[in-house]
Amino acid sequence: MSDRNTTPTETTAFNVATPTSSLLLWLWAPMLLVLSIDPLIRVFAGKPPFQATFASWGGWLILFLVGAALTVAYRRRExxxxxxxxxxxxxxxxxxxxxxxxxxxxxxxxxxxxxxxxxxxxxxxxxxxxxxxxxxxxxxxxxxxxxxxxxxxxxxxxxxxxxxxxxxxxxxxxxxxxxxxxxxxxxxxx
Structure with missing residues (x-):
């Protein structure tokens, strides 16, 4: 006789408490601050904030990809x-x-x-x-x-x-x- 409470393949998922939505601000705010330093320095030095080289915009791309990967990881809770x-x-x-x-x-x-x-x-x-x-x-x-x-x-x-x-x-x-x-x-x- 099979009882639902003792089924060996039973799996029960429990919801994780939802964190406050402002937590991702702790990830993105420091990254955006770091990314904005170089363009701001260039603007105050009278230069254009970006150039058409990877060295100028590549850091933004890499940090954006890292931030996106960390955001996806942050959402994995089970x-x-x-x-x-x-x-x-x-x-x-x-x-x-x-x-x-x-x-x-x-x-x-x-x-x-x-x-x-x-x-x-x-x-x-x-x-x-x-x-x-x-x-x-x-x-x-x-x-x-x-x-x-x-x-x-x-x-x-x-x-x-x-x-x-x-x-x-x-x-x-x-x-x-x-x-x-x-x-x-x-x-x-x-």
């Missing part, structure tokens, strides 16, 4: 719960975390404003804007974390058995935690 693992797709990174490696009894939903101890420290290999983190980070209290944080007020912190953590910002963190616990309990009973 949380999927599969029967035996949680898959997190965050910008350039994908992490699959086995349910058996999670310490779900210690998992909790936190707000960084109220619980700053859970906030990641420096990044070791990640993508970061104010209010957005994706990739590998060091935790302030020691250990490492894989993060997909888009909303600092609702972060699901999942400790792992190896001392590291997973931090994600689903739209409904409690629902994601309940689903992980349900699957882990189902696997323990099987």
């Amino acid at each position: 949380l999927r719960v599969e029967p035996k693992q949680l898959t997190i797709a965050a910008t350039l990174y994908t992490r699959r975390v086995a349910l058996s490696s999670m310490r779900l009894e210690r998992a909790r939903v936190v707000n960084f404003a109220e619980n700053p101890d859970f906030k990641p420290g420096g990044k070791s290999n990640g993508f970061q804007f104010p209010g957005f983190r994706a990739g590998h980070f060091h935790m302030k209290g020691g250990g490492k974390a894989f993060c997909l944080i888009t909303d600092n007020s609702r972060v699901l912190v999942i400790p792992l058995r190896d001392g590291n953590s997973v931090l994600v910002s689903p739209e409904q963190p409690r629902a994601l935690l309940d689903e992980l616990r349900r699957l882990a309990d189902g696997g323990a009973q099987a």
